[in-house]
Amino acid sequence: MTVEYVEKVYNRQANIYDLLFGRVFPGxxxxxELLKLFPGxxxxxxxxxxxxxxxxxxxxxxxxxxxxxxxxxxxxHKRVAxxxxxxxxxxxxxxxxxxxxxxxxxxxLAAFIVSVVPxxxxxxxxxxxxxxxGGYILMANHFLSEYPIKAFFERLASPLCYRIGFNTDLDLExxxxxxxxxxxxxxxxxxxGHWKTVRxxxxxx
Numbered sequence: 384m385t386v387e388y389v390e391k392v393y394n395r396q397a398n399i400y401d402l403l404f405g406r407v408f409p410g411x412x413x414x415x416e417l418l419k420l421f422p423g424x425x426x427x428x429x430x431x432x433x434x435x436x437x438x439x440x441x442x443x444x445x446x447x448x449x450x451x452x453x454x455x456x457x458x459x460h461k462r463v464a465x466x467x468x469x470x471x472x473x474x475x476x477x478x479x480x481x482x483x484x485x486x487x488x489x490x491x492l493a494a495f496i497v498s499v500v501p502x503x504x505x506x507x508x509x510x511x512x513x514x515x516x517g518g519y520i521l522m523a524n525h526f527l528s529e530y531p532i533k534a535f536f537e538r539l540a541s542p543l544c545y546r547i548g549f550n551t552d553l554d555l556e557x558x559x560x561x562x563x564x565x566x567x568x569x570x571x572x573x574x575x576g577h578w579k580t581v582r583x584x585x586x587x588x
Contacts, residue, residue: 411436411494411523417568417582418490418521420444427488429478429510430496434459438466447488449476479505486515491585494523498553507562514585520564523580526555555579 414436420426424444428436431448432455440446446468450456453475463471476482478493479500491510500506510520559566568582 412439413580414492414494414521414523415440417580418492418519420490424489425487426490426492427513428492428494429506430493430499431459431473434462436492436494437462437468437471442468442470444470446471448473449478449481451475451477479509481509481513483513485512487513489515489518491518491520493521497522497524497558503553503558504562507558507564511585516585516587518585520583520585521580523578524553526553526579555581
């Protein structure tokens with residue numbers, strides 16, 4: 384999967400994304416609590432998409448949302464205007480090449496994007512770079528199952544899911560090791576453990 388392919392897929396899905404996926408991904412309502420947001424905090428949402436998370440985040444924090452797809456951002460702009468969210472700034476940007484200085488944000492939210500990018504390691508490295516020391520990085524995503532039979536079918540399905548813009552075979556433990564993440568909280572976001580929410584503390588050497 385290339386960056387260009389991801390952009391093309393999500394531009395194509397923009398008009399139907401909320402209808403298809405708006406209620407599919409669980410755990411959105413927990414983001415604010417798990418990020419331990421505080422008044423005046425600066426939050427980066429990577430892969431903001433159509434802005435589904437924006438109305439349920441506190442309006443006393445400064446939110447910067449970035450996405451590769453301009454058509455998804457167009458939908459997000461309409462949502463921001465509809466809800467009167469004057470604490471939100473939306474920018475078109477590649478999440479693997481963030482155009483922000485080091486230590487720009489108190490918190491980083493990555494909801495259902497880690498398995499979308501061609502390589503999650505540059506994404507995670509960029510999130511760590513722009514997050515301040517001691518800040519939280521929260522990932523909500525589908526990860527490869529710990530159960531061998533289920534994992535087998537997830538690996539089998541991944542090439543098909545690639546066509547609609549994500550992979551089903553992202554191994555969480557390998558990602559944690561390869562990206563040197565310090566996980567301090569992990570929970571299943573649904574009853575069957577298909578989705579997980581993972582919070583990392585951004586310790587910088």
